[in-house]
Amino acid sequence: MSGYIQEDIAPEELAQRSELASSIAGSVRELIEATVRTEVGASDIAEARRLIEAATEILRKDQLPGAYGIRFNSDGSKRSWGNAVLGRRNPIAPPVVLHHEPDHTWTEVELGPAYEGPAGLVHGGVLALILDQLLGSTAEFQGVPGMTGTLNVRYRRATPLGQIRGEARVDRVEGVKTFVRGTITSAGEVSAEAEGIFILPKWARGEVSDVLRKSVGEG
Numbered sequence: 001m002s003g004y005i006q007e008d009i010a011p012e013e014l015a016q017r018s019e020l021a022s023s024i025a026g027s028v029r030e031l032i033e034a035t036v037r038t039e040v041g042a043s044d045i046a047e048a049r050r051l052i053e054a055a056t057e058i059l060r061k062d063q064l065p066g067a068y069g070i071r072f073n074s075d076g077s078k079r080s081w082g083n084a085v086l087g088r089r090n091p092i093a094p095p096v097v098l099h100h101e102p103d104h105t106w107t108e109v110e111l112g113p114a115y116e117g118p119a120g121l122v123h124g125g126v127l128a129l130i131l132d133q134l135l136g137s138t139a140e141f142q143g144v145p146g147m148t149g150t151l152n153v154r155y156r157r158a159t160p161l162g163q164i165r166g167e168a169r170v171d172r173v174e175g176v177k178t179f180v181r182g183t184i185t186s187a188g189e190v191s192a193e194a195e196g197i198f199i200l201p202k203w204a205r206g207e208v209s210d211v212l213r214k215s216v217g218e219g
């Protein structure tokens with residue numbers, strides 16, 4: 001399967017790249033939020049655009065041929081820095097940082113104005129996005145990975161912008177299908193709940209799935 005890349009990067013070098021990735025994505029995330037909230041006039045917008053275009057040109061000096069993909073390192077670690085939810089190099093990602101406990105996975109993340117749907121509330125699609133990744137990564141961490149086959153989300157109450165907590169656990173495994181349940185909690189109350197069926201695709205059954213099961217890390 002293309003997009004899965006094996007690398008051999010020394011730990012110090014990896015740590016440095018990781019720091020660089022987080023720093024540039026953090027700056028652009030700030031820029032996104034500032035763009036959503038700005039009230040400045042035409043001349044400030046024109047000046048800001050000039051600077052943003054200059055920054056884009058600098059980043060374009062050296063680019064990957066396509067998407068970041070999923071990268072496995074020789075030390076057994078794994079990176080999905082372009083991932084839309086977790087990607088530390090992706091300013092669109094909140095980013096979500098997952099904490100894996102023996103029987104469940106959780107995250108706490110701040111969702112600001114860039115994630116708005118209804119006024120002052122988190123967009124339902126953003127919650128589904130986060131739940132998809134949270135539930136999928138939970139299955140993966142438990143050694144029963146798969147692609148999302150089905151994701152059902154029940155929005156029980158509105159989720160205000162701000163801090164949310166996500167939690168998920170594997171409910172059961174039936175052959176190549178892993179059933180995972182999860183919740184989004186906001187201000188101490190469950191605002192959304194989900195059940196996902198994650199299916200190990202045909203191409204990943206056998207040897208490939210051993211590699212996927214053994215790799216650890218982000219994404």
Ligand SMILES: CCCCCCCCCCCC(=O)SCCNC(=O)CCNC(=O)[C@H](O)C(C)(C)COP(=O)(O)OP(=O)(O)OC[C@H]1O[C@@H](n2cnc3c(N)ncnc32)[C@H](O)[C@@H]1OP(=O)(O)O
Nearest residue numbers: 133136137140145146147148149150197199200201202204
């Ligand atoms: C790999 C590591 C990744 C690791 C990735 C970890 C990160 C996850 C987080 C990110 C999640 C995503 O965004 S994933 C991206 C969004 N999802 C996708 O793009 C998936 C697109 N769909 C597919 O690729 C495929 O349709 C699959 C993989 C879902 C299933 O195809 P398949 O591999 O041919 O499966 P197949 O043998 O036919 O069926 C196996 C069993 O699953 C059932 N089944 C088939 N499709 C579905 C379905 N949509 N919902 C429910 N159940 C289904 C069948 O009835 C059968 O049940 P039985 O007869 O055995 O009872």
